[in-house]
Amino acid sequence: MIRPHDDTLLYLDDVTVSFDGFRALNALSLVMEHGEMRAVIGPNGAGKTTMMDVITGKTRPDEGRVAFGANTDLTRLDEPSIAALGIGRKFQKPTVFEPHTVWDNFLLALAGDRRPQFTLWARETDEERKRIEGLLATTRLSDVRHFRAGDLSHGQKQWLEIGMLLAQDPQLLLVDEPVAGMTDAETAQTAELLREINRNHSVMVVEHDMDFVRALDVKVTVLHEGSVLSEGSIDHVSADPKVIEVYLGR
Amino acid sequence: MSYLLTRSLDKSATAFLLIVAAVGIALPLLNLLLPESSAFQVPTYLISLFGKYLCYAILALSVDLVWGFAGILSLGHAAFFALGGYAMGMYLMRQIGGRGVYGNPVLPDFMVFLNWQHLPWYWYGFDHALFALLMVVVAPGLLALVFGWLAFRSRVSGVYLSIMTQALTYALLLAFFRNDMGFGGNNGLTDFKEIFSFPLQADATRDGLLVATAVVLALALLAASGIVTSRFGKVLIAVRDAESRTRFLGYRPEHYKLFVWVVSAIVAGIGGALYVPQVGIINPSEFSPASSIEAVIWVAVGGRGTLVGAVLGAVLVSAGKTYLTGALPEVWLFALGALFILVTIFLPGGIIGVLRGRQRRRPTVAAAEPAE
Numbered sequence: 001m002i003r004p005h006d007d008t009l010l011y012l013d014d015v016t017v018s019f020d021g022f023r024a025l026n027a028l029s030l031v032m033e034h035g036e037m038r039a040v041i042g043p044n045g046a047g048k049t050t051m052m053d054v055i056t057g058k059t060r061p062d063e064g065r066v067a068f069g070a071n072t073d074l075t076r077l078d079e080p081s082i083a084a085l086g087i088g089r090k091f092q093k094p095t096v097f098e099p100h101t102v103w104d105n106f107l108l109a110l111a112g113d114r115r116p117q118f119t120l121w122a123r124e125t126d127e128e129r130k131r132i133e134g135l136l137a138t139t140r141l142s143d144v145r146h147f148r149a150g151d152l153s154h155g156q157k158q159w160l161e162i163g164m165l166l167a168q169d170p171q172l173l174l175v176d177e178p179v180a181g182m183t184d185a186e187t188a189q190t191a192e193l194l195r196e197i198n199r200n201h202s203v204m205v206v207e208h209d210m211d212f213v214r215a216l217d218v219k220v221t222v223l224h225e226g227s228v229l230s231e232g233s234i235d236h237v238s239a240d241p242k243v244i245e246v247y248l249g250r
Numbered sequence: 251m252s253y254l255l256t257r258s259l260d261k262s263a264t265a266f267l268l269i270v271a272a273v274g275i276a277l278p279l280l281n282l283l284l285p286e287s288s289a290f291q292v293p294t295y296l297i298s299l300f301g302k303y304l305c306y307a308i309l310a311l312s313v314d315l316v317w318g319f320a321g322i323l324s325l326g327h328a329a330f331f332a333l334g335g336y337a338m339g340m341y342l343m344r345q346i347g348g349r350g351v352y353g354n355p356v357l358p359d360f361m362v363f364l365n366w367q368h369l370p371w372y373w374y375g376f377d378h379a380l381f382a383l384l385m386v387v388v389a390p391g392l393l394a395l396v397f398g399w400l401a402f403r404s405r406v407s408g409v410y411l412s413i414m415t416q417a418l419t420y421a422l423l424l425a426f427f428r429n430d431m432g433f434g435g436n437n438g439l440t441d442f443k444e445i446f447s448f449p450l451q452a453d454a455t456r457d458g459l460l461v462a463t464a465v466v467l468a469l470a471l472l473a474a475s476g477i478v479t480s481r482f483g484k485v486l487i488a489v490r491d492a493e494s495r496t497r498f499l500g501y502r503p504e505h506y507k508l509f510v511w512v513v514s515a516i517v518a519g520i521g522g523a524l525y526v527p528q529v530g531i532i533n534p535s536e537f538s539p540a541s542s543i544e545a546v547i548w549v550a551v552g553g554r555g556t557l558v559g560a561v562l563g564a565v566l567v568s569a570g571k572t573y574l575t576g577a578l579p580e581v582w583l584f585a586l587g588a589l590f591i592l593v594t595i596f597l598p599g600g601i602i603g604v605l606r607g608r609q610r611r612r613p614t615v616a617a618a619e620p621a622e
Contacts, residue, residue, distance in 0.1 A: 084500045095492050100488065107481070114501045116485075120481075
């Protein structure tokens, strides 16, 4: 039995989600610590994306509790409130604002007042410009800052979206399949980028690509049929017979 | 304010404002100053006709604001236009006073005809111009606020929202047809005599109304481009294309949609208020779903999401309608339908899309990417 302690950032306690009788999450329990980077793997339908939906408020669990920080119950909040609390999410399919420039995408993502009565009159401040310059450098997008986001390559879109997460300055980043469709070089750069981000933020990465997970070199949680099958280092879980049977062995 | 002005005015909008201003000044001058014998004298009926087109342009602008920038395809925007029109019509009815056919100093003719003894409470205050002008803004704005608050909060969007807007305008159509609603029923409100004490039939009043309409259109265009080029507008476009993404960034799309929806309804209402004195009548047919759909076609033809295109589309299609319904009345509806289909298939960016496409054929961006 896992229990939260002082250092706990995120605590999923016996979370169950059913869709028309199908249990997407089945009494899932998981603890993440402050500053931790966690890789979550599992075959298709294991519940990875549903878990992220529950954490970000898109889906309400039928049973169980989701605690963030000391005593915030995430199951009572909607998406914008959870985002304001400091949980950012990158989608599986890169979702950026295509008609806007890379610069404007970062501008909209920057932490700040989100209310219409503010944005209607808001002007770019030097502070904001400085932060966007920093994000452009981190995500290696400085040269394409004035490009429409829709004109970027697939890999650049993924980085832009990760950069937009950073711009929100969240405590926890949820990153869904960041290297799907990337070249090997891009994959290696993304692993580096995530490690860099992990210096100041907690990160949860959902990924299929085992080489990538190995490159991250962090604690791995294996999901299967909506619950945790195994947990530990990548070497530990790859050696676990249960994991080999349902996932790696195929 | 000056910041808002410089920011919102790109070249095409500036050029367009100049054209609207030129037309708004030149036509009335040519109508008033030249003798009727002159070849350049603009007949008064053309002044009113052009004023009507500009009112349609204001409606088109309001449709483009929500459809082009927030992705809300309203098939009921004429309802807001008509509500603004009815508010103005009620004021014009009260202005008639004792000069009506029945000579009743308080009750409009249709109420006397229905044997009503008292003015209904919701007609109170409409004898005051300022109150009526306030209602021009409040009536459509309030309806949009209630409708939008319910719809956007429940995350109704796409085709479902379009159907609801269509139902809204149809319900109002049926309601305003009823005589006991107290808005003139089938015949609506007409036989107006004066506006702000100026005789409505006078050339100078007609010219003044055209100038006022051109000024309002220019201001609405400025305000709309100010909104869509602000950071608010960028969020709005983001909501249009990736609504759930904006939620995960911490924005509340329903607040953004509601604001622009209400602004749009108010702009449409003001357009309707300017329309009624120039055409001389407002009746329930303005609520018909077809009017709203026509407004959507104007926007599609001119170029969705360009503001200027909406204005252009409204004027051009309406001018075509005037010509065709006169020359070949049975052809008009087919022509309108064909126009919509052709534009959707061949000119998805509308007229403005074609103009802009010619202007800048940029090299494809993929070629400029750094090689790995």
